[in-house]
Structures are given as C-alpha cells and as structure tokens.
Amino acid sequence: MTMRPGTLATSHRLLAPRIAYVVGTRSPAGEANLIPVSNVTSVSTDPEQVLLAIYKNWTTYDNLSVASGFTLSVPSADQREGVWKLGARYSRYDFPNRTAKLHASKVRLTDDADSFGPILSDGLGWLSCRIVQRLDAGGNHGIFIGEVVHVEFNDDVYASDGTPVVNPRPLMQVTGNLFTTAGGTSSIPFGQ
Numbered sequence: 648m649t650m651r652p653g654t655l656a657t658s659h660r661l662l663a664p665r666i667a668y669v670v671g672t673r674s675p676a677g678e679a680n681l682i683p684v685s686n687v688t689s690v691s692t693d694p695e696q697v698l699l700a701i702y703k704n705w706t707t708y709d710n711l712s713v714a715s716g717f718t719l720s721v722p723s724a725d726q727r728e729g730v731w732k733l734g735a736r737y738s739r740y741d742f743p744n745r746t747a748k749l750h751a752s753k754v755r756l757t758d759d760a761d762s763f764g765p766i767l768s769d770g771l772g773w774l775s776c777r778i779v780q781r782l783d784a785g786g787n788h789g790i791f792i793g794e795v796v797h798v799e800f801n802d803d804v805y806a807s808d809g810t811p812v813v814n815p816r817p818l819m820q821v822t823g824n825l826f827t828t829a830g831g832t833s834s835i836p837f838g839q
C-alpha cells in the first residue's frame with residue numbers, strides 16, 4: 648500500500664462518512680426551513696455547544712445570520728429519501744418555496760415543538776440551540792456555534808442520558824448521493 652497526493656478541492660471527502668443532520672431555521676418573515684447538514688460537530692460539553700458550517704449562498708445561511716437559534720435533528724438511515732429532498736438545492740429538486748419542499752419531502756416534522764425552527768418528529772432525537780457565536784474564516788461557508796438549550800432523545804433508541812439501547816443507525820453521507828449508516832457496535836475495556 649502506498650499513499651499518494653490527492654486533489655486538494657476534494658480533501659474533505661477524507662472526513663466521510665458523516666451524519667446527515669437536519670438543521671431547522673426560520674426566516675425573518677417566519678418561513679420554516681429544514682435542510683441536511685453534515686458539517687456539524689460538538690465544540691464544548693460544558694456548556695454543550697455545537698458548530699455548523701453553512702454555505703453562504705443558502706437561505707439557511709441568511710436565516711442563521713439574523714436568527715437567535717436553530718434546531719438540529721438526527722435522522723435515521725430509513726429517512727434517507729426525505730432528507731435527500733430537503734437538500735433540494737444540492738439534490739437538484741425544484742420546489743416553488745420551502746413550505747412546498749417540506750410537504751413534498753414527506754418527512755414527519757413538527758413546527759411547534761421549538762421556536763427556533765421545525766424538527767424531525769420521528770428521528771433519533773433533536774437539539775434546540777441558541778446562537779452564541781457567528782464566525783467567518785474567509786471560506787465559502789459561514790460558521791455558527793449554538794449552545795444547546797434543550798434536547799430530546801428517541802426513547803426506542805436511547806436512555807435519557809443519551810446512552811444508546813440499540814444500534815442507532817443514523818443516516819450518514821459518504822459523498823454526493825452515496826449514503827451509509829453505522830455498523831454494529833463493540834466495546835473495549837478502559838485502562839483503569
């Protein structure tokens with residue numbers, strides 16, 4: 648086996664697969680939106696904070712630039728088709744507006760569980776996050792850090808502390824339209 652230099656513009660593909668989270672926002676006029684976002688990570692556990700990177704041309708970027716928060720839902724692998732359609736400007740579906748997109752995706756969503764945006768009502772769980780920082784590192788994505796103010800776990804999958812009781816099987820994007828999910832789990836002893 649040898650390593651060889653690759654194409655710089657696709658180096659982010661080495662960071663895959665990543666969970667295709669679903670971010671919920673509202674426009675200043677109140678229009679609800681849900682989009683898949685894989686650029687997500689935890690950046691603090693005390694307090695709990697998560698970071699999103701959102702392409703500057705998206706409506707979600709405009710919403711996050713003025714909103715006070717967002718929701719973050721975690722879809723399961725069997726929600727692949729609906730999540731794909733929610734990413735319409737990437738997956739090349741044409742809808743007249745965000746309301747039509749949410750309807751056509753056929754995902755089960757709730758728009759009154761949280762004021763920051765809609766959530767997936769039958770995913771693995773969801774977070775509500777208050778934006779505490781907006782960053783621009785000069786790239787084509789804007790960075791938003793949210794502090795978690797509320798969490799709900801699907802109790803078929805997790806105990807109330809977030810420990811999974813079955814294999815969670817989240818929807819994960821490898822690249823483009825190629826998806827996977829987590830395989831089986833195994834444990835290893837701690838050193839002491």
Ligand SMILES: Cc1cc2nc3c(=O)[nH]c(=O)nc-3n(C[C@H](O)[C@H](O)[C@H](O)COP(=O)(O)O)c2cc1C
Binds near residue numbers: 682704
């Ligand atoms: C699996 C998947 C992952 C995505 N991840 C991101 C991401 O991390 N950041 C981003 O800006 N867009 C991402 N997108 C693209 C947006 O979801 C998509 O273009 C969306 O339609 C933007 O909609 P909006 O203009 O209504 O905000 C992803 C799309 C898919 C299908």
